[in-house]
Amino acid sequence: MTKEEVGDGRDDMDVDRDEIEVRQGIVELGFDTNYLKLYYGKLFPHAEMFKWMSYGNDGKHPACDQSYIGRREFSFTLENDIYVRFQSFNSAVELENSIKEKCPFKIDIGPVYNVDPAKRHAYAQAGDNVFTPVERELIFDIDITDYDDVRYCCSGADVCLECWPLMTIAIKVIDTSLRDDFGFNHILWVYSGRRGVHCWVCDGRARRLTNEQRAAITDYFCVYKGNDNSHKKVSLTATALHPFLERSSKVLTPFFEEKLLHSQNLFASEERFEKVLELIPDESVAAQLRGEWQVKPRSSTSGEDLNVVRWKRLKTKMKAPGLRRCCEEIVFSYAYPRLDLEVTKHMNHLLKAPFCVHPKTGRVCVPIDPDRCEEFDPTTVPTLSTLLEELNREGLRDDTENEWDRTSLGKSISFFTSSFLQPLLKSCKEEMESSYNAKVQQSKNSLSW
Structure with a gap:
């Protein structure tokens, strides 16, 4: 003390x-x-x-x-x-x-x-x-x-x-x-x-x-790791998630997508979406998304929230080989208990x-x-x-x-x-x-x- x-x-x-x-x-x-x-x-x-x-x-x-x-x-x-x-x-x-x-x-x-x-x-x-x-x-x-x-x-x-x-x-x-x-x-x-x-x-x-x-x-419980100098704080490298992580993901993902994206406007500005892009290990994918999002956003014809549109786009790009866990790592980085x-x-x-x-x-x-x-x-x-x-x-x-x-x-x-x-x-x-x-x-x- x-x-x-x-x-x-x-x-x-x-x-x-x-x-x-x-x-x-x-x-x-x-x-x-x-x-x-x-x-x-x-x-x-x-x-x-x-x-x-x-x-x-x-x-x-x-x-x-x-x-x-x-x-x-x-x-x-x-x-x-x-x-x-x-x-x-x-x-x-x-x-x-x-x-x-x-x-x-x-x-x-x-x-x-x-x-x-x-x-x-x-x-x-x-x-x-x-x-x-x-x-x-x-x-x-x-x-x-x-x-x-x-x-x-x-x-x-x-x-x-x-x-x-x-x-x-x-x-x-x-x-x-x-x-x-x-x-x-x-x-x-x-x-x-x-x-x-x-x-x-x-x-x-x-x-x-x-x-x-x-x-x-x-x-x-130690999933969120790293320090102020490391961009990546969560690594889910296993082929199959541990049952605890799998169960946690079912709670964290809906919360991230339905609440946190909107309430914190995680993709609304370059400063904010850059933090997300830093978590993507494939620099070419991150660069492509960065190039798309740096263009002034146009109004969505569907009326969808900009944060939701960009998150969906990111998830589409994460289907590439070697990036399967990346979306889950992003969710855990933002929402897992610290x-x-x-x-x-x-x-x-x-x-x-x-x-x-x-x-x-x-x-x-x-x-x-x-x-x-x-x-x-x-x-x-x-x-x-x-x-x-x-x-x-x-x-x-x-x-x-x-x-x-x-x-x-x-x-x-x-x-x-x-x-x-x-x-x-x-x-x-x-x-x-x-x-x-x-x-x-x-x-x-x-x-x-």
């Missing part, structure tokens, strides 16, 4: 959230510390987050690992960029009280270590100085800025409904493979709050993967917690349903300001158990709980019970001898 670790915390903020009056119409767009205290006090799902991180080890079952949650690292980024790492909590109350007290601008979740991370120095002084992560969700980080060379509507951290579908396609491709190719079931996709998505694979098998195994999975591979490879990476509020946008990092991800609109995600306006507008109601049910955040927390957390915890309990029964049976068998 680039920011230095600090002590156990900072001075308490002197704003009492119960004394803050939020009046309808005065909440401004953006990020406000006082409003954040209200958010943590009334809307943040502390208990649900703790249940998730405990993975069933917060009960009284004899197979529970009572030290498990206390070995998980939580990191807070406080106001003025103060960074507090290696925090741990042994109960939901401890976690909630710390969040409310420190009011972090961002909460990051790290791995489960072999010892309590908050006491790692004491272990080192005792002579046991091996402080290492032993468990961590398999995580993926996909950022829209990594697509800046193929999107023309936005750049940098900006995102709109024309380029956001690149994230949708990434979710579809990666989620399907994680389930069908690797057999994972408990997968949480989360909007980063600004310009990308995060993926948490939470099956027991996934959490216990070694760094080497994680690297092998990243290699499996992963931050280092985040996935190593167990000790931190990742922003769901339901944080992004300080640049004020948007909440809400879960995304992979089965309906094409419906997700980042511009309508609940913001800190709108949530507090909703709380104020709704007032106190007796028909709601949780305050978030009075706001637009309620649906996101309900999805997180019913579609992700409950099935996950059920699986954890079953795995725990199975492991415990196996040990009991093994003990009985050894005694019978």
